[in-house]
Amino acid sequence: MSILIVKQGIADSIQDTGRFGYQHTGINPTGAMDTIAIQLANILVGNDPTAAVIELHFPASVFLFKQQACLAIAGADFGAMINDIPIATHTPVIIQKNCVLQFTKPIKGARAYLAVKGGFTLEHWLNSYSTHLKAGAGGYKGRYLQKNDELSLQEHHCFSSVLKDTDAEQANWKIETRDFYTNDKVIKVIQGKELSLLTEEAIQLFTASSFQITSKSDRMGYRMKGPAIAVPAQPMLSTGITKGTIQILADGQLIILMADHQTTGGYPRIAHVISADIPTLAQLTANDSITFKWVTQQEAEDAYVEQEQHLQQLQNACILRLQEYFTTYGIH
C-alpha cells in the first residue's frame, strides 16, 4: 500500500539527515534544511530520527493515503487538513485510508516535514535517502515529487480501533518546539577565515546591520540584501566550504550556504552560522530580516550538544507516550 501524490507541490522532495563521505568527489551532502524538524517529525511517529521524510515547501503537494497510517508534521505550519479536519503540527495523527492530506495556507515557517510511521520504501543511494537534485539521484527518482508519484510505505497497521467513525484522530499531546528556534531572528555566527581581510568599519557594518532574505534563495543558499560590505579584491583559490558559510560576493552582498551548497567555493568567507541555528534559518522566508551575533567555537558546540540532549529527552518521552497510546487501543 502507498500514498499517492494527487497534486504537485512547488519543491517537495525526500530528504534524510544527509549523505556524508562523498564530498571529495564533489557530491555534496544535501539532506533536510531544518535539521531539527526532520528529527521531530520522525520521533513523533516512533521512527529513527534520521529516517527519510518528505520536505514540503508552500504550496505543498496534496497526498492521497491509500491505507491507514500514523503521520506527523513538524517544522512549518501550512494549515494541514485531512479531508475537512484541520490537523496540528508536532503531534501524531492517525488517519483513515483513502483520506486526502492537503496544506491550505502558510501560517508559520518555510519548510514542513511529513513523517509516516515505519517510513517509506525507497532505495539507498550512497548510504542516504536524500534527494540529490543536481545528480538526479537518491530520494524518489532523484527529483522533486510530481503528480501521480506513488510512495510505498514500509509498514501496514490497522488503526481502526483508534479511528472508529472519524477520518483523523490526533493525540492529546504535542511537542513544544520553542527551545529549538531563536525567536528574535538573531543568528549566531563564528568567525570566518577571510574576516581578517575586512576593515574595522566593514566588520562593524556586518555586526550592526540587519540583512533581508531575498526571493533568490533556495536549498542551495540564501541571497541576502543589506548594506554592501567592502572586501578587498584578493585572488582566492577554491577550497572546502560548509553549510552555514557566509560568503561576500563581488557586489558586497552576502550569501549564506544551505543544504544543497557546493563542496568548494572561492568567495571570501567572513562568518559561519552555527549548527544549532541552521533550523531557525531554514524556517525563515523571503523578506524576513536577520541580524548576526558573534559567539565562540565552544559556545557553538555547546549549543548544538544541548539541542541534541533536548531531542534525546523528547524522543524518550515520545516512545513512552506512543507505547501507552497504542497499548490502550490494542495496536502493536
Added chain:
Amino acid sequence: MLLPSGYELYTVGDNAITISFGNTISVETNQIVIAVFHTVQQRKILGVRDIIPAYSSVTVCYDILRIREKYPSAEQFIRKELEKILSHDIQVQEEKTALINIPVCYDISLGVDLHEMAEIKQIPVEEIIRIHSSTTYRVFMTGFLPGFPYMGMVDEKIAMPRKTEPRTKVAAGSVGIADRQTGIYPLESPGGWNIIGQTPVQLFDAEKTNPVLLQAGNLVRFTPISIETFYHLKKKK
C-alpha cells in the same frame, strides 16, 4: 617527501577544520594535499565524516556530537589529531594512477566557443585543439558539480578567463577552459567556462558504486575524435 614547514589550520564553521598549504596552484603542493587526504582517510579519526581536498588545502568535516561524547571540545580534538598527522613526514606516493584517456570531439558544433577563442587569441582553431590535446593534465580537485574535475595546467597560449555572462545551459560532457584550468561538465548545468569540445564518456553515473570517473590526483590526456566517432560512441552507451 617532507611536509612544507608552513601550514595553517583554521575552522570553517563549528564542524570543519581546513589545513591550508598556501594560496598557489602547484603540482608539488597538490601532491601533498592528496597525500594528506589519504593519510587522514586511513587514520579513521573519530567523528570525521568528509575530507575535501582542494588545490592547496584539505578540509576535514566532523560530527560534533560523536566527538563530544568523549571529549570536551570537538574542535580541539580534531585540531590535535591533524597536528599529530602533520608533525610526521607525509609520504607522497609517486602517481600510480594510469593515464586516463578522454576522447574529445572538438567539432565547432560542440566546441561552441572555439571560434571566439581563435579570434581573441589570434590562434587558428586547429592549433587550439592541438595545444589542448598535447598536454597531460593533473586533476587538482573536484567540486562545483559531482565529479567535475579542475585540471591544469593549460598552456598560456590558450588560457582564457571565464565568460562574463555564464550560459544557463552547458551540455553534459562539455570540455571547457577557464584561465589555466580545463574541466569537463559531468552533468548539464549552467556554466561560465569556454567550451571547446565534448566527450562521449560519462563522467558521472549514479548507478555505479563509484559514480565519478575522475578524482583529485588523476592524470588525464585528451584524444581528438571525429564527430562521427563521437556520435557512434555516444550511441553505444
